[in-house]
Amino acid sequence: MKTVIDVQNAVKRYGTGDSSIFALDGVSLKIEAGEYVAIMGPSGSGKSTLMNIMGALDILTSGKYFLDGIEISSMDENALAVVRGRKIGFIFQSFNLIPRTTALANVELPMAYQGIKGAERRMRAEAALAVVGLTERMSHEPTELSGGQQQRVAVARALVTRPALLLADEPTGALDSKSTHDLLDLFDQINAAGRTVVVITHEQDVGERAKRIIRMRDGKIISDESNARRAS
Numbered sequence: 001m002k003t004v005i006d007v008q009n010a011v012k013r014y015g016t017g018d019s020s021i022f023a024l025d026g027v028s029l030k031i032e033a034g035e036y037v038a039i040m041g042p043s044g045s046g047k048s049t050l051m052n053i054m055g056a057l058d059i060l061t062s063g064k065y066f067l068d069g070i071e072i073s074s075m076d077e078n079a080l081a082v083v084r085g086r087k088i089g090f091i092f093q094s095f096n097l098i099p100r101t102t103a104l105a106n107v108e109l110p111m112a113y114q115g116i117k118g119a120e121r122r123m124r125a126e127a128a129l130a131v132v133g134l135t136e137r138m139s140h141e142p143t144e145l146s147g148g149q150q151q152r153v154a155v156a157r158a159l160v161t162r163p164a165l166l167l168a169d170e171p172t173g174a175l176d177s178k179s180t181h182d183l184l185d186l187f188d189q190i191n192a193a194g195r196t197v198v199v200i201t202h203e204q205d206v207g208e209r210a211k212r213i214i215r216m217r218d219g220k221i222i223s224d225e226s227n228a229r230r231a232s
Contacts, residue, residue, distance in 0.1 A: 002069075004165055005054055006067075007054070012219075024060075040213060045216040047200050054198065055169075056088065059075070068164040089166045090158055092171070094174065106142075111125070137149060148176070
């Protein structure tokens with residue numbers, strides 16, 4: 001099976017000397033194509049730092065990181081930006097949709113950056129919105145959508161570039177319980193279709209929807225286990 005994420009002895013240190021802080025302290029893990037993984041831990045555990053590394057939003061102090069077979073540990077910002085655009089679909093707690101812009105245009109945007117022509121952009125964006133159940137809301141702007149619907153637009157935008165990795169950072173933090181349940185059902189469907197899904201969360205019920213749960217504390221992985229209730 002193809003390895004999508006390969007983190008090797010990752011160290012991320014802030015500061016120098018006695019005042020330095022290890023946000024990551026020798027973390028190693030592999031995530032294979034098609035896995036659904038939750039990375040959990042309290043505030044300060046290192047999970048957000050690990051998310052930034054996996055998402056090519058930051059680089060390591062030492063160690064190596066391979067994303068979909070490409071070593072990105074020492075890339076400059078321009079190269080990292082290219083990798084982010086081509087390999088990763090991001091979903092954030094705050095949705096990050098462009099205001100006064102339709103759902104369809106929001107989903108088309110990352111493809112415009114990749115130089116994909118207008119007709120194909122529209123076709124793929126419409127297909128992605130259909131996957132998340134928003135065919136009837138394509139012409140709506142974010143203020144005309146509920147929080148759950150806005151997050152679904154964000155999921156469609158993350159999927160439309162056909163990334164190797166869907167990376168969700170506290171994706172349910174701004175949602176009510178019903179919208180959370182609906183979003184997690186959608187993640188199940190996306191993963192069942194073969195997409196690699198990694199969710200960063202501190203919420204137990206969200207983490208337990210994944211098939212594998214990695215727990216962190218003090219910059220280290222303290223457990224990495226298959227979720228017996230979801231692994232089959």
